[in-house]
Amino acid sequence: MKSIGEYAFRYSGLRQLTLNSGLETIGKYAFTACKSLESVRIPYTIQSVGVNAFQECESMTSVSIPATFTNIPDFCFEGCKSISSVTIPHAVETIGNYAFQNCTDLETLVLGNTITSIGMYAFYNCTSLTSVSLPESMTEVSMCCFANCTSMTSVDLAKVEKINGYAFQNCSSLQKIEIPATTKTIGAYVFDGCSNAQELTIPNSVEAIGAYSFRNCASLPSVVIPSSLTKISNNLFQGCSRLTEVSIPESITEIGESAFAYCYSLTDIEIPSSVRGIGSYAFSYCMGFKSFRFPEGLEKIGNSICFGCSNLEYIYIPSSVREMKYYAFHGCYGLKKVVSDIPAESLFTISSDNFESYAYLNASLLVPKGAVPTYQDTAAWKNFVTIKEQFMLGDVNEDGKVDISDVVATVNYVLGNVPDVFNLDAADVDESGEINISDVVGIVNLVLGE
Numbered sequence: 001m002k003s004i005g006e007y008a009f010r011y012s013g014l015r016q017l018t019l020n021s022g023l024e025t026i027g028k029y030a031f032t033a034c035k036s037l038e039s040v041r042i043p044y045t046i047q048s049v050g051v052n053a054f055q056e057c058e059s060m061t062s063v064s065i066p067a068t069f070t071n072i073p074d075f076c077f078e079g080c081k082s083i084s085s086v087t088i089p090h091a092v093e094t095i096g097n098y099a100f101q102n103c104t105d106l107e108t109l110v111l112g113n114t115i116t117s118i119g120m121y122a123f124y125n126c127t128s129l130t131s132v133s134l135p136e137s138m139t140e141v142s143m144c145c146f147a148n149c150t151s152m153t154s155v156d157l158a159k160v161e162k163i164n165g166y167a168f169q170n171c172s173s174l175q176k177i178e179i180p181a182t183t184k185t186i187g188a189y190v191f192d193g194c195s196n197a198q199e200l201t202i203p204n205s206v207e208a209i210g211a212y213s214f215r216n217c218a219s220l221p222s223v224v225i226p227s228s229l230t231k232i233s234n235n236l237f238q239g240c241s242r243l244t245e246v247s248i249p250e251s252i253t254e255i256g257e258s259a260f261a262y263c264y265s266l267t268d269i270e271i272p273s274s275v276r277g278i279g280s281y282a283f284s285y286c287m288g289f290k291s292f293r294f295p296e297g298l299e300k301i302g303n304s305i306c307f308g309c310s311n312l313e314y315i316y317i318p319s320s321v322r323e324m325k326y327y328a329f330h331g332c333y334g335l336k337k338v339v340s341d342i343p344a345e346s347l348f349t350i351s352s353d354n355f356e357s358y359a360y361l362n363a364s365l366l367v368p369k370g371a372v373p374t375y376q377d378t379a380a381w382k383n384f385v386t387i388k389e390q391f392m393l394g395d396v397n398e399d400g401k402v403d404i405s406d407v408v409a410t411v412n413y414v415l416g417n418v419p420d421v422f423n424l425d426a427a428d429v430d431e432s433g434e435i436n437i438s439d440v441v442g443i444v445n446l447v448l449g450e
Contacts, residue, residue, distance in 0.1 A: 004030050006050060019043050026053050028073075035059060044068045051075050051096070058082060067091050072099050074119065081105055084128075088112045095122050097142075104128060107151075111135055120144055120164075127151060134158045141167045143187070157183070163190050165210060172196060177217075181205050186213055188233075195219060204228045211235050211256070218242060227251045232259045234279065241265060250274045255282050257302065264288060273297040280325065284308050290334075294318055303351075307331050319343055319368075321350075324380075328354040335363040336431075339390060340381075344374035352379040359384075366390045391426045394446040398423055402446045410440050 001020070006027035014034045019026075021043045028050030031037065037057045042049070044066040054060065056079035063077065067089040074096035077083065081104045088095065090112035097119035100106065106126045113135045120142040123129065129149045133156040134141070140162045146152065147169040155168065157180050165187035168174065176199040177191055183203065188210030191197065195218045202209075204226045211234040214220070222245035223237065229249075234256035237243060243263045248255075250272045257279035260266065267288040271278075273295045280302035283289070291314035292306060298318055303325030306312060312332045317324070319341040328351075329335065338359070342350070355363075365384040367375045372389060375381040394402035396409050398421055409419045410427050413435055427435045429442030 003027070006030065007032075009034060019046075021045050024048070026050060028052055029055070032056060039063070042066050042069065049073055049076060052078070055079055065089055065092070070094070072096055074098055075101075078102060084108070086110070088115065090114050093117070095119060097121055098124070101125060113137060118142055118145055121147075124148055131155065134160060139182075140164065143167065144169070146171065161185070163187060165189050166192070169193055175199070177201070177214075179203055179206060184208070186210060188212055189215070192216060202226050209233055209236065212238070215239050221245065223247070225249060225252065230254070232256055234258060235261070238262055248272055248275075253277075255279060257281055258284065261285055271295045271298075276300065278302055278305060280304055281307060287311055290314065292316070294321065296320055299323065301325065301328060303327050304330065310334060313337065315339065317342060319346075322346055324350045324354055326351040326353045329359065330354075330356050332356075333358060335359045337364050337366065338384075339366045340375075341368060341390075343368060344371045347374060347378040347380065350378075350380040354380065355383070357383075361385055364388060388425065391423050393426055393429060394443045396423050396427045396443070397421050398426070402443065404447060407440065407443050407447060410435065410443055414440060 003025040007029045010029050010032045012034050013036055015036045017040050022045050023043050024047045026049045029052045031054050032052050033056045035058045038059050039062045041064040051073045052075040054077050055075050058081055060080045061082045070091055070093050072095045075098045078098045078101045083103050084105050085108040087110040092112050093114055093116050095118045098121045101121050101124045104127050107128045115135050116137050121144045123146050124144050125148045127150045130151050131154045136158045143164040144166040147166050150172050152171045153173050153175050159182045161182050162185045166189045168191050169189050170193040172195045174194045174197050177197050178201045181203045184207050186209045189212045192212050192215045197217050198219050200220055207228055214237050215235050216239040218241045220240050220243055224247045227249040230251055231254045235258045238258050238261045241264045244265050246269050253274055253276050255278045258281040261281050261284045263286050265288055266286050277300040281304045283306050285308040287310050289309050289312050293316040296318040297320050299322050301324040304327040306329050308331040310333045313334050313336045315338045317340045321342055360383040364386040369389050372387055375387050394406055396406045427439055429439045
């Protein structure tokens with residue numbers, strides 16, 4: 001017999017199957033849903049196997065693929081949930097879409113070194129698979145190829161150039177994400193939900209990373225963004241709740257929406273002056289922030305950018321900002337000081353509802369010299385109870401520098417000898433609301449550069 005026809009034994013009660021040498025063709029769906037079939041050995045004479053040929057053979061514990069086989073078709077072993085080990089011989093060049101999807105007992109996978117393509121969803125939801133090493137012959141990982149392999153602890157990406165969307169999504173046991181130096185493109189959601197990954201290496205070869213790619217990588221402590229990128233995509237590191245260090249290169253010009261939202265452990269971030277726009281919710285619910293400085297050169301601040309940063313006390317907004325959308329600092333209940341360098345002539349492009357009533361009542365707004373009247377007449381700022389001109393901390397005599405004369409003036413003030421020119425705000429170094437010996441010590445430290 002040289003051929004088994006399409007649908008030949010579908011839904012049959014076969015338990016044992018011996019395919020003799022000389023068989024050349026197995027038709028599509030030939031053994032689909034033979035739920036009692038325990039094993040199959042495909043003879044070396046096989047030239048073609050149809051799609052879905054052994055799909056949902058739920059009792060099949062082993063399959064032997066001959067060394068002459070070149071293509072494993074779509075859905076071939078999909079749903080064969082009892083298979084525990086698969087060795088793909090060196091002759092195989094392609095593994096089809098969904099070929100081993102839902103093989104939930106599959107623990108061991110050995111891939112031959114001639115494989116050039118593994119289809120989308122090929123090993124999706126193989127929840128017992130512990131590791132995978134891709135051959136160097138592969139240049140691309142297909143969409144959802146290994147997604148939801150929740151027991152996978154390691155992956156070797158060899159010389160892959162492109163990783164398509166969702167490829168390793170929800171591989172929640174993965175310990176380390178190491179992108180090879182050959183990779184140029186990482187699609188959307190690729191490592192989303194890899195919640196136990198503690199290391200991330202992204203080489204300078206990477207030119208584009210899709211949205212959500214590292215979302216909910218909740219164990220990552222640090223990230224170094226390569227200088228080959230120009231944009232941090234939307235939601236890229238959202239939910240990386242243990243992230244404490246982020247290095248952003250000067251090549252970045254845009255930070256996308258919700259890029260670092262819900263990074264609860266992030267206490268500080270330095271945004272380079274190359275950044276021109278930051279998207280909505282980019283740093284929302286980063287509750288570790290106490291201060292936030294937007295860089296000089298920034299032009300656009302998206303809506304709700306720091307929404308819910310409840311411990312934020314200090315904000316600096318540079319003179320370059322021309323657009324700040326609504327709700328930017330709502331939920332920032334601890335806000336004490338807002339320093340704005342936006343010139344008076346540019347105030348009218350700023351939305352009027354960026355702050356809430358507690359900020360207007362409790363935070364001081366410090367503005368450029370001579371700009372107080374304009375800020376008081378502008379909808380976006382006029383509700384602040386306290387609007388004052390900016391000052392240099394420690395420069396109590398307002399001569400533009402902090403030196404020994406400021407120390408002497410502060411000592412005189414504490415002793416009751418109030419100088420003719422004395423800036424109380426500049427003198428209150430410890431922000432206690434009172435001028436005392438602690439502030440004198442603080443100004444001495446400023447003079448000494450400490």
